[in-house]
Amino acid sequence: xxxxxxxxxAIEYIENHLDQEISFDETARIACCSTYYxxxxxxxxxxISLAEYIRKRRMTQAAFELQxxxxxxxxxxxxxxxxxxxxxxxxxxxVHGISPIAAKEKGxxxxxxxxxxxxxxxxxxxxxxxxxxxxxxxxxxxxRMNLVxxxxxxxxxxxxxxxxxxxxxxxxxxxxxxxxxxxxxxGVSVYENPENIFYYIAASSSSKAFDGAYEYExxxxxxxxxxxxxxxxxxxxxxxxxxxxxxxPFSGYEYAGLPDIEVYPIQHKTIQNGHxxxxxxxxxxxxx
Numbered sequence: 001x002x003x004x005x006x007x008x009x010a011i012e013y014i015e016n017h018l019d020q021e022i023s024f025d026e027t028a029r030i031a032c033c034s035t036y037y038x039x040x041x042x043x044x045x046x047x048i049s050l051a052e053y054i055r056k057r058r059m060t061q062a063a064f065e066l067q068x069x070x071x072x073x074x075x076x077x078x079x080x081x082x083x084x085x086x087x088x089x090x091x092x093x094x095v096h097g098i099s100p101i102a103a104k105e106k107g108x109x110x111x112x113x114x115x116x117x118x119x120x121x122x123x124x125x126x127x128x129x130x131x132x133x134x135x136x137x138x139x140x141x142x143x144r145m146n147l148v149x150x151x152x153x154x155x156x157x158x159x160x161x162x163x164x165x166x167x168x169x170x171x172x173x174x175x176x177x178x179x180x181x182x183x184x185x186x187g188v189s190v191y192e193n194p195e196n197i198f199y200y201i202a203a204s205s206s207s208k209a210f211d212g213a214y215e216y217e218x219x220x221x222x223x224x225x226x227x228x229x230x231x232x233x234x235x236x237x238x239x240x241x242x243x244x245x246x247x248x249p250f251s252g253y254e255y256a257g258l259p260d261i262e263v264y265p266i267q268h269k270t271i272q273n274g275h276x277x278x279x280x281x282x283x284x285x286x287x288x
Contacts, residue, residue, distance in 0.1 A: 007118045145157065
């Protein structure tokens with residue numbers, strides 16, 4: 001459960017710095033992972049991005065101050081990191097639906113977003129179909145795009161990248177390359193360092209790559225493989241959320257920090273549902 005404790009400590013840091021600069025790098029350091037992986041894990045577990053969570057918490061606190069004090073809107077805006085009333089007004093309205101000035105009126109209806117508390121919840125929900133395999137090192141070949149630390153930006157750009165890939169003349173060549181597990185067309189998130197974060201659309205292959213293709217070697221590891229049937233986007237996001245909140249805490253394994261792999265059926269047109277898999281590398285927990 002150490003990862004859960006680390007997430008809680010990271011949230012505590014955020015809560016203590018709502019009226020100060022919040023460093024995503026420091027938040028991730030407290031959580032004992034890279035900035036990229038912390039934002040990725042956070043968005044899957046919580047359901048919103050880290051940036052959106054911080055914005056909602058700050059606007060919640062700002063609303064409390066507007067209603068219980070005589071402070072000027074500008075002073076409260078500056079306190080919570082907004083250099084201009086315009087940007088503060090925009091952020092405030094996105095959370096509460098009314099302006100900061102209107103929030104001072106008696107009877108104003110506002111939204112409160114309390115701080116997150118991480119805990120393991122036993123819900124007795126639907127089963128997670130999975131199996132664990134030992135897979136040797138394998139090479140992926142394909143096309144890639146740069147990712148950034150901003151998960152909101154990535155979530156906008158990756159679907160566009162898939163759309164472009166499916167309309168790319170090289171996509172049929174990519175499909176033909178697959179000759180090793182995982183079998184299918186892969187979506188692979190690769191973190192090398194803060195300057196080199198990539199999302200690959202690729203195939204596992206020992207064949208010669210086509211011109212302009214990128215290659216990446218994924219090391220041998222233990223993988224937990226979750227199988228899904230249904231709408232791709234919702235299922236993949238649900239798997240990652242349930243992996244962190246339901247499967248991992250009780251499994252006796254730790255997250256290994258290798259590239260996460262989405263496996264889709266080989267296709268030559270845009271389809272949004274069917275059978276898919278998610279491969280997540282794990283390692284056995286260290287015994288105390």
